[in-house]
Amino acid sequence: MAAVDGTVTGVFDISEESPKRTSAGASIVHCKVAMTFAGTYASAGNAQTLLLADAVEAFLHDGRALTLIDASWLAFGNLNGSKIGAKTTAISTTTMTAELTQADASTEWADGAMSTTWVEPIVFSCTFTAA
Numbered sequence: 632m633a634a635v636d637g638t639v640t641g642v643f644d645i646s647e648e649s650p651k652r653t654s655a656g657a658s659i660v661h662c663k664v665a666m667t668f669a670g671t672y673a674s675a676g677n678a679q680t681l682l683l684a685d686a687v688e689a690f691l692h693d694g695r696a697l698t699l700i701d702a703s704w705l706a707f708g709n710l711n712g713s714k715i716g717a718k719t720t721a722i723s724t725t726t727m728t729a730e731l732t733q734a735d736a737s738t739e740w741a742d743g744a745m746s747t748t749w750v751e752p753i754v755f756s757c758t759f760t761a762a
Contacts, residue, residue, distance in 0.1 A: 635670035637680030708753035
């Protein structure tokens, strides 16, 4: 089954490690990214946020190209009154995937249609290279 898709709703606490750079000369940028997910959740498909770097670039407005190098779950979201977290986060240069969890931060979210009533988004800590 396909993954539920994430939508970036905010980017905040942006910091840049200066003068630290990668061996290729790219800057390291850290930020917190708030997102919601919609669709029918299936544990076999998990949750994904496509083109995460592009979404963050749109918030930064500085013209640099970002490449995702790390992401981890940071804070619970609130989906229609239920705490929702994430675990087992994985990345590619453009996509982040994770298992969504229940309030214990361990038990995977039940399969089924997700409510569209997000009281608070889930927050992830993300690191990018910027060139």
